[in-house]
Amino acid sequence: MPQPTARLMDGTALARRTISAAADRAAEITRRTGTAPCLATVLVGEDPASVTYVRMKRNRCEQVGIRSLHVALPTTASTAELVDTIGALSADPAVHGILLQHPVGPHIDERAAFEAIAPEKDVDGVTMHSFAAMGFGLPGFVSCTPGGILRLLDAYGVELAGRHAVVVGRSPILGKPTGLLLLGRDATVTYCHSRTADLPAHLARADVLVAAVGRPRLILGEHLKPGAVVVDAGYNPGNVGDVDFDSAAARASLITPVPGGVGPMTIAVLLEQTVHAAGRQLGVPATA
Template sequence: MSTTTQNSEKTRPTDNLMDGTGLARRLVQQTTEAAADLLRRTGTAPCLATVLVGEDPASVTYVRMKQNRCAGAGIRSRHVALPASVSTAELVDAVAVLSADPDVHGILLQHPVGPHIDERAAFEAIAPEKDVDGVTMHSFAAMGFGLPGFVSCTPGGIMRLLDAYDVDLAGKHAVVVGRSAILGKPVGMLLLGQDATVTYCHSRTSDLPALVREADVVVAAVGRPRLIAGTDVKPGAVVVDAGYNPGNVGDVDFETARERASLITPVPGGVGPMTIAVLLEQTVTAATRQLGLPVGG
């Protein structure tokens, strides 16, 4: 799926903050209009199914928030709650049922699912055309090869932000701190697809500050509060903080980094709102395709 942002989404900053909240609001409004148009043309509202294993408070809150956002955008929700004791086979079966249901257009498996479960097997039970969270190997391959498909939502949101603020990635050195399958790795693929030169860093990277100091674009996605010192940010660099830690703290030391960065995302209000906005947009896109209509038509 293209990460090119429509002209109406272009943002002109008054300072160096990248306003994910405002951009997400505009994207959700466009998605709401698309969902209403689909309902008018077909009689069918897009449907997102959420699957939750156990009762982790944070996961319960995230799922409830996504359901509320769906309702506000004209997207139906279906929720499948499974006990923490569920087996991999039982979870895979539950996801497979949703994949085969024509009334369900998108599937989101809330993670983590528990250490006793093969999470990858559960993800792979999601039909590619319903993988609106971009978590399957099919979706990752599509991101890597620049083919049509669904992007991982947080990386997709990051790319939309960069595009909205006219960040030219061609030839730039992007340093991605984090290598998770749903954030670090895919955002690197998307950056590479925009002709950036990408360096992946992680917990075993030697002399991380030295690599950060060379970066034109820094994407922090490791989940360690203030891991990246602002004094290590190259003057004029673009800083995208995709970390979220207790106390509304990101992976970057925001106050010092802001003094050096040309653009920077706040935490909260930067990457977070874009994640759910992309999820909603991709759900409507999935429904449109499954109902046999051209996207944007």
């Protein structure tokens, strides 16, 4: 049995620190303006997993001093109804951030719904504006999981400039923005995906490997370059990541556990960005 040699990247601990800082900032904003930061959550239908995710996010908001405003639409809601709902939240000065829980169901144009989120309230980083801002290195909100990944890499002192980062996955809110953020940090970036011809050859060249594809234990220790930094952003049933942890930990230098790695950072970045959005909209500049 391989011995783990990799150091763990502890997302739970880093998320705790990030959330604590967000709570302090939320308290400052509330004290100075009399208004608490507010995140609007929008849910279409009653998918149990989505209901749970939204409840979890709302609970976290309250713990941090962020007011949450929940809008539940029936499964039968149309794209137009959803767009109108989100448009009203975008225009509402009492709402500082908007989170549309996805997936929203096959009968709805998800992109149209996302685009109804005003860029300055897109604290989940899902709009085309936010994507391009990540691509161009402009100010804006990042997609929360990619943002959390970068935070973890920074917290553990991972050098990115000039190193070869391989991102497995190319979804609009995970793989693609993660690669753009890594590119913005001067990594050489390779995107692999389901159509990649020789995935093991690419994996073996990664100084930094981000698995973001949603295929349980796709990546094994034997695939890794010795000493690689491994970030597992996969989410699969049974709390299983895209990386086979035991074999990978025997070969990597740093690795995220699942759970307790990337997952906690996603919500931490959401809360942090919500507080940041509120601070900007309420005219409370961040103190140094």
